[in-house]
Amino acid sequence: MLITAAQQPPGHIxxxxxxxxxxxxxxxxxxxxxxIEKGEFLTLLGPSGSGKTTTLMMLAGFExxxxxxxxxxxxxxxxxxxxxxxxxxxxxxxxxxxHMSVAENVGYSLRVRGVDKAERDRRVADxxxxxxxxxxxxxxxxxxxxxxxxxxxxxxxLVFEPRLVLMDEPLGALDKKLREDLQLEIRxxxxxxxxxxxxxxxxxxxxxxxxxxxxxxxxxKIQQIGTARDIYIRPANRFVASFVGDNNCxxxxxIAIDGDVVRARLPGGAVVSARQTQHARIGAAATISVRxxxxxxxxxxxxxxVKGRVCDVVYYGDQLRTHVELSDGALVVIKSSPGAAHAxxxxxxxxxxxxxxxxxxxxxxxxxxx
Amino acid sequence: xxxxxxxxxxxxxxRGTVVRGCAVGAARGERMQAMRSAxxxxxxxxxxxCFLVLPLIFIFHxxxxxxxIADNLPExxxxxxxxxxxxxxxxxxxxxxxxxxxxxxxxxxxxxxxRRMGYQLDRGMNLIQKAGGVARSGAATDAAAARxxxxxxxPAYAAPGIWTIVKxxxxxxxxxxxxxxxxxxxxxxxxxxxxxETGYDFRLFYLRTILISLAVTALTLVVGYPLAYVIxxxxxxxxxxxxxxxxxPFWTSxxxxxxxxxVVLQTNGVLNGVLTGIGAVTExxxxxxxxxxxxxxxxxxxxxxTVLPMLGVMRAIPPSHVRAARxxxxxxxxxxxxxxxxxxxxxxxxGGLLTFVLCLxxxxxxxxxxxxxxxxxxxxxxxxxNEELNWGLASALSTLLVVGAGVCALPFARLISRHSxxxx
Numbered sequence: 001m002l003i004t005a006a007q008q009p010p011g012h013i014x015x016x017x018x019x020x021x022x023x024x025x026x027x028x029x030x031x032x033x034x035x036i037e038k039g040e041f042l043t044l045l046g047p048s049g050s051g052k053t054t055t056l057m058m059l060a061g062f063e064x065x066x067x068x069x070x071x072x073x074x075x076x077x078x079x080x081x082x083x084x085x086x087x088x089x090x091x092x093x094x095x096x097x098x099h100m101s102v103a104e105n106v107g108y109s110l111r112v113r114g115v116d117k118a119e120r121d122r123r124v125a126d127x128x129x130x131x132x133x134x135x136x137x138x139x140x141x142x143x144x145x146x147x148x149x150x151x152x153x154x155x156x157x158l159v160f161e162p163r164l165v166l167m168d169e170p171l172g173a174l175d176k177k178l179r180e181d182l183q184l185e186i187r188x189x190x191x192x193x194x195x196x197x198x199x200x201x202x203x204x205x206x207x208x209x210x211x212x213x214x215x216x217x218x219x220x221k222i223q224q225i226g227t228a229r230d231i232y233i234r235p236a237n238r239f240v241a242s243f244v245g246d247n248n249c250x251x252x253x254x255i256a257i258d259g260d261v262v263r264a265r266l267p268g269g270a271v272v273s274a275r276q277t278q279h280a281r282i283g284a285a286a287t288i289s290v291r292x293x294x295x296x297x298x299x300x301x302x303x304x305x306v307k308g309r310v311c312d313v314v315y316y317g318d319q320l321r322t323h324v325e326l327s328d329g330a331l332v333v334i335k336s337s338p339g340a341a342h343a344x345x346x347x348x349x350x351x352x353x354x355x356x357x358x359x360x361x362x363x364x365x366x367x368x369x370x
Numbered sequence: 371x372x373x374x375x376x377x378x379x380x381x382x383x384x385r386g387t388v389v390r391g392c393a394v395g396a397a398r399g400e401r402m403q404a405m406r407s408a409x410x411x412x413x414x415x416x417x418x419x420c421f422l423v424l425p426l427i428f429i430f431h432x433x434x435x436x437x438x439i440a441d442n443l444p445e446x447x448x449x450x451x452x453x454x455x456x457x458x459x460x461x462x463x464x465x466x467x468x469x470x471x472x473x474x475x476x477x478x479x480x481x482x483x484x485r486r487m488g489y490q491l492d493r494g495m496n497l498i499q500k501a502g503g504v505a506r507s508g509a510a511t512d513a514a515a516a517r518x519x520x521x522x523x524x525p526a527y528a529a530p531g532i533w534t535i536v537k538x539x540x541x542x543x544x545x546x547x548x549x550x551x552x553x554x555x556x557x558x559x560x561x562x563x564x565x566x567e568t569g570y571d572f573r574l575f576y577l578r579t580i581l582i583s584l585a586v587t588a589l590t591l592v593v594g595y596p597l598a599y600v601i602x603x604x605x606x607x608x609x610x611x612x613x614x615x616x617x618x619p620f621w622t623s624x625x626x627x628x629x630x631x632x633v634v635l636q637t638n639g640v641l642n643g644v645l646t647g648i649g650a651v652t653e654x655x656x657x658x659x660x661x662x663x664x665x666x667x668x669x670x671x672x673x674x675x676t677v678l679p680m681l682g683v684m685r686a687i688p689p690s691h692v693r694a695a696r697x698x699x700x701x702x703x704x705x706x707x708x709x710x711x712x713x714x715x716x717x718x719x720x721g722g723l724l725t726f727v728l729c730l731x732x733x734x735x736x737x738x739x740x741x742x743x744x745x746x747x748x749x750x751x752x753x754x755x756n757e758e759l760n761w762g763l764a765s766a767l768s769t770l771l772v773v774g775a776g777v778c779a780l781p782f783a784r785l786i787s788r789h790s791x792x793x794x
Contacts, residue, residue, distance in 0.1 A: 062693055082696040083705075089697040095690035099712045108708070109698035160699065 010073060011038025011163060011196055013059075018068030018078075020054050020220075028054045030220040032068065036164075036198060041190055043199045045207040046217030047243070053168060055217070056200045060166050061085050072163065083112075088157030090167040094149045096141035102128070102152050103137040109160040127155040130189060147178045154186065158193065165190075167199045171206065183210050204244050208232065216240050237364050241289045248295065248332040250288045251365070254280050261357050264288060268328030270306045274360035287363040292321070292335040294359040297345075298352050305354045308332070310345050324351060426772070432765035433551075436544040438486035439536055442474045443467065447540030450533060455562075459533050461513040467536075468516045471498070472505035489760070490535050490546070492559045492567055497532060500524050526560035534562045547766035570750065572767065576774070579747040582661065582736075583729035586668045587722050590676035593669075594721065595714075598677045602684035613681075616674050624671065628738050631667045632658060635739065664740035668732055675728060676721035683717025716786045723782045727775045747771055 013036040020029040029051040036042050044052035057063040058070065061082030070078040077085060088109075096105050103124050110120040128134045131151035141149055150170060157165055167186075171179045187210050190197050201207055207214050208228040215225040216239075224236035235241035238249055252264035252272065260276040264286055274280075274288045298305055311331075312323040315338070322334045322345065334353065345351055439447065446467045453459040474480045480502045487494030500523045510516035520527040535558065539546065550556045553573035557565035597616070601609040619627060634640045635657035642654040657663050687710060695705035733748035740746075747767060754764035 060693075060697055062696075081702070082693070083699050083701055085697075086699075087697055089694065091690045091694055093688065093690060095688060095694040097691060097695070097709050097713075108695065108700075112699040112704065156694075156698065166697075 012036070012073060013164060013196070014069075014071045014074075015055075015059075016069050016071075018055070018058060018065045018070060020051075020058060020063060021066045024066075027066075027220050029058070029065075032220075032222065034215065034222065034225075036196060038196055039194045041187065041195075041197045041199065041210060041212045043201060043207040043211035043214045044217055045201060045204060045214050045244075046223075047202060050217040051220040052200050052202075052215075052217040056166050056168055056198060059164070059198060060087055060089050086160075086162050086164075088160065088162035088165045090150075090153045090157045090165070090170040092169045092172055094141070094146075094153040094170075096149055096152055096156070098141055101138050101140060102133065102144070105141065105152060106156045106159050108156065113160065123159055124155075127159040128152075130158070131155045131185075146174050147182060150174065150182060151185075154189070158189070158195070163196065165195050165197045167197065169201055170199075172201075172203075179206070186210065208244070214244075216243060218243070234361065235289065235363065238287055238289070241361075241363060246292045246333060246335075248290045248292060249363070250290070250326075250330055250332070252286055252288050254282050254284055254286050254362070257282060262286070262362050264362070266306065266326070266328055266330075268306070268326055270304075270327075272304055272306065272355075272360070273357035274362050275358055277362045279364045280362040285365050287365045288360050289363050290332075290355050290360045292333045294355050295332065295334045295353050296336070296355065297334070297340075298354045300352055302352075302354075304357075305352045307350065307352055310347050310349050310351055313345070313347060322351075324353065429765045429768050429772075432761050433547055433769040434543050434545065435762060436486075436539055436546050437542045438479075438483045439539045440542040442479055442483045443470050443536055444540070446470055446536055450537040450540075453533065453537065455530060455534055455537070457530065458528055461517040463533070464517040464520055464527075465510070465513040468501065468505050468510055468520065471501045475502050475505055485760075487532070487535065489550070489763075490539075490557055491531055492557065492565050493526065494532075497524055497526055501527075529560040529562070531558050531560040531562040534558070547762040548769065550763055551766035551770050572747075572750070575745070575747050575750055576770070578744070579730055579771075582664060582668070582746060583726050583732075585665050586672055586729050587676070587726040589665065589669045590672050590725050591718060591722050594673055594676040594680060595718065597673075598680040598684055598717070598721075599710075599714075601677075602681055602687075603689065616677055619671065620674060624734060627671065628667060628735050631663070631670070631739055635663050635666075658739055659741045661741065661744050664736045664744065664746075667735050667739050668729060671735065672725045672729060676725045679720035679724060680714065680717040683720070684714050687713045719782050720786050723779055723786075727779060730771060730775050 015032055015034040018029060018032040018034075019027055021027045028049075032051075032055065034055075044055060046052045054063060058065050058078070061077075061080060061084075065078050068078070069076055072085075097108070100108070103121075106127050107120050107124040110123060115123070124137070125134060128137055131154055133148060133151055133155070136144060136148065136152075141152060144152070153170070157167075170186075171182055174182065183206055186197075189195070199207075199210065211228060213225060214228055214231055216223040216231065218239050224231055224240045226234075231240060231244055235244065235247070241247040241249065250266060250272075252266050254262055254264045255271065256263040257276060257280060262274050262276050262280040263271055264274065264280075265271050272288065274290075280286055301307065306326055308324040308326040310322055311325050314321045314323070318337075319335050320338045320340075322336065324332050324334060326332060332353070446463060449463045449466050450459055453463065471480065474483055480498060484495040484498035484502075487498050488496075491497070501520060504510065504519045504523055510519040517527075526532060546556065550569075551572055553571065553576075555564050557567055557569060559565045597612065601612050601616075603609075604612075632639075636642075637654045637656065637658070639657075641657060642651075645651045646654065691709050691713070692702075692705050695709040696702065700708060730746075731748055732746055733752060736744070736746045737749055748771075751764050751767045751771075754760045754767065
């Protein structure tokens, strides 16, 4: 493949201003800009109806953008039919052809491309070996388990060395244990073959464990894009904070900004601290976000301590979740290990909570990017 | 096997009537359970056995029944056993024959016997009636006189033809009607040679029936496949509207639909009006009472029967399969024929088979819009049942039709079941 004077490194995929609407009024995807680097594992994460699958379908060529452009290596791609895009795709329910054997399924792309029989057999065998299914070549898909079928689908999507691999909730139908095994296996194969992968899921733990970068979708827009760590620790807005991991959001009013620490007053009167972000302005309302695992119980009233009353204690085996109603009526959840101090506090008992200023964030009080 | 026993045990336990560990009791319990669970289907079973199985058995029985000679001429048949078929039988046979004809005359079964002889022998009816006349006159008193009287009244009695037939059909069951229906030469002349009279050519009628059915089946498949595909894959109102249009004829009686086709197809009908109106033809075209009309009307009637089974199968094909093929590099047509079509085959086979088998039995439509000399086999079955009162032949024709349709259906049915077991 010859790449001439490309400003971008080879394998770069670029979406600019992509919108999709069926009726011209409601947009499923709105004005989307996205760059995908060669060898990157990008996950599109979001609730159903957030536009992540539509974005994937536009990349694959099954849907065409209402406006905007999609380019691979600088070549416009958005008006090409799917068979001319050189994209491997793994579907939610595998979409294996039931009337073909495993080997025929995997070799289909090569047959269509006119690869001769010997070469085809060799590459099919390689692909099946990669997913550890070489002994199942002659089976029909219906005679295999869900996990095996998913591996066949993976081998089929990779055997023709596509420049981009799309995966549409490929593990959704599998049980938890198998799903975790396959997550690692897919990640391993992607690394080994230096694949560019766009992976759609609504399962946040899957996104966090597999991805180089995660794009959080809601309402047809990307709310935040970044590494798993970025997104978990520094959520851009309330939507991301509550969608990825559990999160406590407290409404407050900013009363002081002291270096990179913001001091804010909760409606109940307590003054708390959090890290400065661009959203904090003195006198303005702000949302303070604290992860349940960053909240802890403390002995009594002091500066930065919030008072509340236990309303529920739920035992999870490795952790205990205490639901606390603050004096202003806000509800928060505290995760602690079952053996920790104050764990097992009676329902109805008063408690005091605090957190390190470095582990709380000031967020835009608006729900999400609109 | 062990599981089965366990289930039976459980069933027995539930009812608390069978001692545990008793295998026979458990098996019976299981049978009882199975019977009880089939109980709601009992009215249907009763209905089916009364109105499907019993009539079928009756038809098969009628097709192989051949009682007239056995009932009316048993002693003649016995007496003919020693005759070797050359020349004429000994005079005693004539006497016995004449005696039995006399008895048949008294029982008023002579006409039946005459008709049966007529099926197989030139002027058979006439011969038996003449013998009846001789028997009534009572002239023949001994064997020689009986022989003279019969050969005098008709020389055919001096030929081996009639005696061969009587000798061969002395059993109450024979394959005579089936052979006749299958188009074998069955009619003899007075000398026992194949008759010059040409009867119905049933092989031609069967062939015609099969050809018309195949044409209609092919037409419904060619038109129905794209239609079913569009309905199965369309979203929104388009598919619903098309399905409604296909189902619409189901709510109109077959007779009304066929009659309205007559209005459309007749010489001064709608179709010719349109054709002459747009200047496509100058003279009205003869549509009605042609094979074209038969095929056209049958096609319209059968289209839903072909489309609905196809639709059922096509709706179960996930759209992701064609998408997967497209993403793997196949163009839309190639993806369709590599991936979609093979999965639709059971539906195509089921729809085509249903239409073909139903077409084989079409009666009303060809009778009303088809040519008089271009009738299908059902027309002849009805004709032999209602007009010629030859129930044996009508039953034999029906039997061949049912068996033939069954033989056609079997490999297709196996194909369909194999495909459906392949799919999960």
